Amino acid sequence: MADDRVNYDEISRVYDEVRGVDRAVIQSLLNGVDLDASCAVLDIGCGTGNYTDVMQRLMQARITGLDQSEGMLAKARAKNGQIDFRQGDAQQMLFAGASFDFVYMTDVIHHVTEIGRLLGEIARVLRPGGKVCIVTQSHAQIGRRPIAAFFPATVAVDTARYPDIPQIVAAAAAHSLAFVREERLGEGEPTLYGQPFLAAVRARGYSMLRLISDEEYRRGLAQVEAQLAQGDLAVPKAGKTLIWLQK
Ligand SMILES: C[S@@+](CC[C@H](N)C(=O)[O-])C[C@H]1O[C@@H](n2cnc3c(N)ncnc32)[C@H](O)[C@@H]1O
Known part of the structure; x- marks a missing residue:
């Protein structure tokens, strides 16, 4: 659910220091569609x-980026001047009906207030036969996040904030977006938490750290600092879920 404490114009200042692309997600997005230069994404x-x-x-198709935060979009436009980046709310898009062949979203659905309106809008702007990929985390994956060991309160915050997979699939079906398949990526893969993670935590660069109490945050930060003072920490990834749908 949207929350005023999560301000992406402000987060945009540190976002790229702590978040990048997950190559496995990119590979799955590319594998899941068959697009040529005439297609729109x-x-x-x-x-x-x-x-x-x-x-x-990596694609021949034309791509448009939509976001509601001008701060985030300013960084996006500076990164790639060939992309049409538009400001707007995904629950009320300005695009004409049947404009896109493929719509995807990565780590966004938990911020959207009404997922029914979002999925209705996606169905409207998709061409018949068009595909959708929603990249998110299931409630089980949220419970297994390494960050939860330091900030246990984030689990309740995020299981309340994230719609779980069956809820997304049901909301999609209500808007004639048929479930195709679910992919789970990265679960249990070892990764290293080091200084970039500490910097992200210090900046409260993960949105759920803005939704726990200051006391819970300070307690967890002290534990992260103590742990990383001994060197990088090897942890298993919680993984991501990709939900594939088709109009
Ligand atoms: C965690 S960031 C993910 C950004 C990007 N997809 C990525 O994976 O790096 C969530 C983004 O969703 C945007 N957002 C949240 N709700 C939105 C909405 N209703 N319409 C458009 N953008 C929205 C925020 O402004 C923010 O930039």
Whole structure:
């Protein structure tokens, strides 16, 4: 659910220091569609354009990025001047009906207030037969996030904020977006948490750290600092879920 404490104009200042693309997600997005130069793609909640930029470089299709934060879009436009980046709310898009062949969104759906309106809009702007990929985390994956060991309160915050996979699939079906398949990427893969993670935590650059109490945040930060003072920490990734839909 949208929350005033999560301000992406402000987060845009640190976002690219702490977040980049997940190559496995890019590979799945590319594998899941068959697009040529005549096709149009929409990246909803494109943020600073990390995924939009890489997708534009790797695809022949024309790509548009949509985000509601001008701060995030300013970073995106500076990154790639060949992409049409538009400001707007995904729940009320200005695009004409049947404009896109493929619509995807990465780490956005938990910010959207009404997912029914979002999915209705996606169905409207998609061409018949067009595909959708929603990249998110399931409630089970949220419970297994390494950050939860330091900030346990984030689990309740994010299981309340994120719609779980069956809820997304049901909301999509109500708007004639048929479920195609679910992919889970990266679960249990080892990764290293080091100084970039600490910098992100210090900047409260992960939105859920803005939704826990200051006391919970300070307690967790002290634990992260103590742990990383001994060197990088090897942890298993929680992984991501990709929900594929088709109109
Ligand atoms: C966690 S960031 C993800 C950015 C990008 N997709 C990525 O993976 O790096 C979430 C983004 O969704 C955008 N957003 C949230 N709700 C939105 C809405 N209703 N319409 C458009 N953008 C939205 C925010 O402004 C923010 O840039």
